[in-house]
Amino acid sequence: MLFxxxxxxxxxxxxxxxxRYITFRTIYAAIxxxxxxxxxxxxxxxxxxxxxxxxxxxxDGPDSHLVKQGTPTMGGLLIIFSVIxxxxxxxxxxxxCIWIAxxxxxxxxxxxxxDDYKKISRKNSRGVSGKVRLAAEIAIALFVSTVMYFKTxxxxxxxxxxxxxxxxxxxxxYIALSTFIIVGAANAVNLTDGLDGLAISPVITCxxxxxxxxxxTGNIKIxxxxxxxxxxxxxxxxxxxxxxxxxxxxxxxxxxxxxxxxMGDVGSLSLGGALGVTAVMTKQxxxxxxxxxxxxxxxxxxxxQVGWFKLSGGKRIFRMAPIHHxxxxxxxxxxxxxxxxxxxxxxxxxxxxxxLKLR
Numbered sequence: 001m002l003f004x005x006x007x008x009x010x011x012x013x014x015x016x017x018x019x020r021y022i023t024f025r026t027i028y029a030a031i032x033x034x035x036x037x038x039x040x041x042x043x044x045x046x047x048x049x050x051x052x053x054x055x056x057x058x059x060d061g062p063d064s065h066l067v068k069q070g071t072p073t074m075g076g077l078l079i080i081f082s083v084i085x086x087x088x089x090x091x092x093x094x095x096x097c098i099w100i101a102x103x104x105x106x107x108x109x110x111x112x113x114x115d116d117y118k119k120i121s122r123k124n125s126r127g128v129s130g131k132v133r134l135a136a137e138i139a140i141a142l143f144v145s146t147v148m149y150f151k152t153x154x155x156x157x158x159x160x161x162x163x164x165x166x167x168x169x170x171x172x173x174y175i176a177l178s179t180f181i182i183v184g185a186a187n188a189v190n191l192t193d194g195l196d197g198l199a200i201s202p203v204i205t206c207x208x209x210x211x212x213x214x215x216x217t218g219n220i221k222i223x224x225x226x227x228x229x230x231x232x233x234x235x236x237x238x239x240x241x242x243x244x245x246x247x248x249x250x251x252x253x254x255x256x257x258x259x260x261x262x263m264g265d266v267g268s269l270s271l272g273g274a275l276g277v278t279a280v281m282t283k284q285x286x287x288x289x290x291x292x293x294x295x296x297x298x299x300x301x302x303x304x305q306v307g308w309f310k311l312s313g314g315k316r317i318f319r320m321a322p323i324h325h326x327x328x329x330x331x332x333x334x335x336x337x338x339x340x341x342x343x344x345x346x347x348x349x350x351x352x353x354x355x356l357k358l359r
Contacts, residue, residue, distance in 0.1 A: 002089050022215060025090040026238045030246035033086035037078055037250020045254065045261050048072035053120055055262050071259060074116050075251060076267015080109045082247035083274075087240050095233040096151060097281050100144050101240045101274055107140040108186050108273035112265035127265065137183045137273070144277060145178035155229060161287050161352075164227060164359040178280045185276030185288060188295035190268040191302055191322050196259035197252055198324060198338050202294045202345035203271050204248040209291050209349045210275070211241035213282045216356070226356050229283040237278055244274065257335045287355060293348040294341055298322040 007019040018024045048054075054070035084102060091098045115127035127133075148154050149172075156174035157167040170177060193199035216222045218235020251267075254260045263271075272295070279288040289296055301323035308317050318326035327337045 001093065003092050022218070022235050022238050026211065026215075026242035029086045029090040029239045030242040030249075032089060033082040033243040033246030034250045036082040036085060037247055038253065040078060040081070041250065041254050041261075044075065044078050045072055048074060048261065055264075071262055073120075073262040073264040074113070074266050075255065075261035076109065076112065076263040076265075076270060078261075079244075079247045079251050079263065079267050080105060080270050082250060083240070083243045086243035086246065090243070091239040092236050095236040097234050098236055098240060100147065100281065101237060101277055104140065104144055104182065104277045105270045105274045108137065109266050109270035111136050111140075112190075112267065112269035115265040115269075134183070137186060137269075138179060141179040141182035141273070141276075142175070145175045145182070145280070148178065148280065149175050153232060155231070155283065157229065157283075158285055159229060159283050159287070161290065161355045162359055167229075177285065178277075181280055181285055181288065182273055182276035184299075185279070185292065185295070186269045186272035188292065188299045189272030189275065190265060192295050192298045192324070193263060193265075193268040194322060194324055195328075195334055195338055196257040197255050198341060199268055199271075200248050200252050200255055200263065201338065201342040202292065203275065204245055204252070205342070205345045205349045206275055206288075206291050207241045207244040207248065207278075209352055210278045210282060210284070211238050211245065212353065213284045213287075214238040214241055214278070217282045217284075227359070228356065231281065231283055234281055237281060240274075241278060244271070257338060287352050290348055290355070291352040294345045298324065301326070 003019050003025065006016050010016040010020070049072055053072060053074055055073040083105060087098065087102065093099075111128075111133060115133060119127040149156065155169075156171055157169050158174070158177065160166040160168075189199055189203060192202070214237035215235055216226060217228060217231050218233065218237070220230050223230040248271075251261075251263065255263065275292065276288065279285050279291075284291075299322075301318060302321045305317055305321035308315060319329040320326055324337050324341065328334065
């Protein structure tokens, strides 16, 4: 909005020319989202407390989590609001990829909201039926994937990390891959959201990484130099990613141990979905498995635990899944688990960025 209002004035006042630059608008999108989170955060926490919107702790969880019972949840609403407002203020709204990212964020946020609301109203950890929730997620992801497929100039080639010339064209199959990535990312972040600041920390790292990928992919000279696919207009996604980073940092201020508020499914599903669709639009789809390696680890720990439990007649691989609970039950303090997972997330992001040259 500010881009459309102020950039046209650069012909009269030269200093408005700064709005031309994606880097400038990305920085201020992040700052705007951070300030919105700081300003509205205390008010939202008070409101959630007044409305008695508190977290319901799973009965089979670690005993140390019982003190978290009743902590305000659905704080993801603050993240979504900060991201959307900041993006609409600073992005070029004529670029379709911005609206696709916003659509996925809001759509998955609504699914998460319904899930959180049901948990709160029932006063237990069981929300919307898993089948219903998954069907709604697939419907949204399938719709945006189809929109992207028919978008003029959109490539159905898949970028394979560490390989320069391997760009398989999936054709219609790309819609299925894109849908899988978006839904998978949303649920992976949701599974990771179990400790104070555990999910939001790697989310911030992932969006910082994809901020760079979006900028490189949307710049024809840089993409040519790095020999990565060029996607016209996708550079504007840097602003969306910057807003997500700023909103994430603002939320982390209140979510860090001991948490004053949890993001809830409304936050984890919307952020995960947004991350997935960003990976698809920047043509770094497969690389999300490295950038978001923490989310992959958490997801597979659940899959392996459940699978082995059924196959072995009740035996377990981990003391508890997702795997962050396993380390808790081994005696690691909660802050230690969180910080170590964040360190791993940063290292994985560095590896992901290095793939731009290791090909």
